[in-house]
Amino acid sequence: MVEFAGWEMPVQYQGVIQEHLAVRRHAGLFDVSHMGEIELHGAEALEFSQRITANDVSRMSVGQAQYNLLLNERGGIVDDVIFYRLAAETFLICVNAANTNKDFIWIQRHAAGAAVAVENVSTRYCQLALQGPRAQSILASLTSLDLAGLNSFHFDFADVAAIRCLVARTGYTGEDGFELYCDATAGARLWDALLSAGESDELIPAGLGARDTLRLEKAYPLYGHELDDDTTPLEAGLGWVTKFYKPKFLGREALIEQKNRGLRRKLVGLELLGPGIARADYELQKQGRAIGRITSGTKSPSLGKSISLGYVSFEDSEIGNHIDVNIRDRSVAAKIVPVPFYNR
Numbered sequence: 001m002v003e004f005a006g007w008e009m010p011v012q013y014q015g016v017i018q019e020h021l022a023v024r025r026h027a028g029l030f031d032v033s034h035m036g037e038i039e040l041h042g043a044e045a046l047e048f049s050q051r052i053t054a055n056d057v058s059r060m061s062v063g064q065a066q067y068n069l070l071l072n073e074r075g076g077i078v079d080d081v082i083f084y085r086l087a088a089e090t091f092l093i094c095v096n097a098a099n100t101n102k103d104f105i106w107i108q109r110h111a112a113g114a115a116v117a118v119e120n121v122s123t124r125y126c127q128l129a130l131q132g133p134r135a136q137s138i139l140a141s142l143t144s145l146d147l148a149g150l151n152s153f154h155f156d157f158a159d160v161a162a163i164r165c166l167v168a169r170t171g172y173t174g175e176d177g178f179e180l181y182c183d184a185t186a187g188a189r190l191w192d193a194l195l196s197a198g199e200s201d202e203l204i205p206a207g208l209g210a211r212d213t214l215r216l217e218k219a220y221p222l223y224g225h226e227l228d229d230d231t232t233p234l235e236a237g238l239g240w241v242t243k244f245y246k247p248k249f250l251g252r253e254a255l256i257e258q259k260n261r262g263l264r265r266k267l268v269g270l271e272l273l274g275p276g277i278a279r280a281d282y283e284l285q286k287q288g289r290a291i292g293r294i295t296s297g298t299k300s301p302s303l304g305k306s307i308s309l310g311y312v313s314f315e316d317s318e319i320g321n322h323i324d325v326n327i328r329d330r331s332v333a334a335k336i337v338p339v340p341f342y343n344r
Helices: 016-025 045-052 097-111 135-140 184-197 208-217 252-261
Strands: 002-004 007-009 028-031 036-041 065-071 077-087 090-095 117-120 125-131 155-160 163-168 177-183 265-272 283-286 289-299 306-313 322-327 330-337
Touching: 016 028, 016 208, 028 184, 036 045, 036 097, 045 090, 045 097, 065 097, 077 097, 090 097, 097 117, 125 135, 125 184, 135 177, 135 184, 155 184, 163 184, 177 184, 208 289, 208 306, 265 289, 265 322
Parallel strands: none
Antiparallel strands: 002 007, 028 125, 036 090, 036 117, 065 077, 077 090, 125 177, 155 163, 163 177, 265 306, 265 330, 283 289, 283 322, 289 306, 322 330
């Protein structure tokens, strides 16, 4: 157990590798109740959401979820979030745990004068993530909801083990799965019911360690590592999230200027060619000169290779380029590779 964003969080239950492979092969259950939830509702909820985000919230139907970015005026990423459209004028935003208070204050400040109410509802929710190829069959035994008809990044409300839940086909592992939001007082009962229902399918609890290695194999960014207030979506490979056809949103002008000027750095995937693991903040070099730094790294349990993400100067970011990682004053060869590292 470790302290994380004010929560006591499990790093592992039985072992990171065992839990990681269980999610890839069978199923794993994560308690992610530390994630924050902020609700927006009111006559201008949609217009306001469009103004503070990079993606096009207007394209969402009720019952749809969307990966999105909160941006500052410089085009930096305040947070990466998931929007859920609960009703025509009501949105639930799932935010990163360490950013909950920051995001809430930031959203409130920008909502001043708008016909929208902003509420931090984090204490209402328990959030559990059931992930893996057997997730649907496990969950189907506890609910009458048509899970086969629930598409990726869509959600519905249903009883799961007689507990009312928001059931979303979303996740952070690169596997099929569901994220379940229920009343905080029912969280332990839901956890026990899911583990019991999944016992014959080899479902096991999984902690923060496996969550990190799973997301890294898919090259999903982690706030505070790949993303921060001074990093733009263009640098982080999230240009696809940023809809420039929206006429007005925070950071739009700064991003257009960066796009026209050209990027100075870029997030890339790296595979080590020598022994070692490239950890966060290790320096990246080319012919002895510093060209960037590692943001996340691990030995991939699925691939058996040392993989990492890092920022390098744009001119050195071409796939196939050979560079070096400075690991404890030892230079280790690495190669820039396509991401994601893992695909089912």
